[in-house]
Amino acid sequence: MSRLVVVGSQWGDEGKGKITDYLAQKADIVCRYQGGNNAGHTIMFDGKKFALQSIPSGIFNPHIINVIANGVVLNPKSMLEELKMLEDKGITDYQLRISDRASVIMPYHIMLDGAMEELKGANKIGTTKKGIGPCYSDKTSRIGIRVGDLLDADFFASRLKEALMIKNLELKMYGLEQLDFDSIYNEYLEYGKKLSSFVCDTSELLNQAIKEDKKILFEGAQGVMLCIEHGTFPYVTSSSPCAASVPLNTGIAPKYVDNVLGICKAYTTRVGSGPFPTEIAGDLAHTIRERGHEYGTVTKRPRRVGWLDGVVLKHAVKVSGVNNWSLMLFDVLTGIDELKICTGYKLNGKEIDYMPGTLSEFEKCEPIYITLPGFNEDITHVRSYEELPQNAKNYIKKIEEITGVDVAMFSVGPDRLQTIIIKEVF
16 A cells, blocks of 8 residues: 545535645655646644645655646746745755646736636636646647746747737737737746756656655645546636546556545535535534535635535445545534435436436536534544444445545544544555
8 A cells, every 4th residue: 555545525625735734754755746726725733734736745854756747737936935934834854846848827827717717707607717637738738838847948939929829819819918028938947947947757657656666645726526537517627637537647557556545525615606505504414514614715705505415425336436535624613403414316317326427417406405413512622443433333334335445544533643533544
């Protein structure tokens, strides 16, 4: 079990950062394999709070190599700002490697992201307007710019001229200002110089580490329900957070992925538009939102709140090969008299236990619930499974029963010490 993938199993914001930070203490390498600076995670330890967006969670340990792999889209300006934030908080001793194959988010990506979102009006996706989608689009269209390109002045110039020829036409179509080659070229060439000491072939690095049987922790952004392939399309992100994308996005063979840890909240949240079968409203939703601090790390947007959806979790098991669960924010449910878990959907008068592939059908799904008695005991000081009240144990057992996957750990607060291990996974 030397290579572990940490996967969000819902719509993101499950608490992956905390668990990755916790498990990273056992790792030689922590590798971010997809996404960009559109989704952050918050890590707390030693009474300090850190909001990371692109940098892997192992950055706080000087002995860990932190890798930003080829599947990531990188905003170099944001990356440098993040490094400056760490420096200002006294984090200066770290190891960071950035793939020379990672795609670069350019100014026109951010402009086009916002313009496209506004054009959709009521049908907007709810993107963070950070340029992630347009950057991935350019990658697929083969006009994207890679991190390694920034280190070769002449080659970067030719790539940027080609891209701007197309992108300025798109900007003009949206009624936006066209961009000047010289200013972008000089700005991003400078970014390349500042980041050059971190840039390398990370596929070579990872494969060498595998030969040496190093412990590698792979972390993604967002969650399975936001996967471009298997999520609630089109209300998804522009890449795949699933464990299946790790080999392609890092340059290692599929056989080297040993284990997948699914991160799930004890309830469900999602940010932005799109169907959400178990969504709840009113005072209870407000209570859960405030207790769980359910506001976006990057956007500060309030998250939509719902009951735990077992169908969503089973979908994550199916498409991402989840071997074990890490149950997050369990303490937030304290004091709620009755706890509901969705075990299936009713669609067109029939009961189903899977997620439909089309948005039109998923929007029609009505949740089928089971109800469990809640618990009133304060569990924030619990340090073992045995210390949990019986109703809390019953909740965990029901998740295992519904999904067929064991809960290997659970969290009862933001601190590292509030992560309780039932069985070791790494």
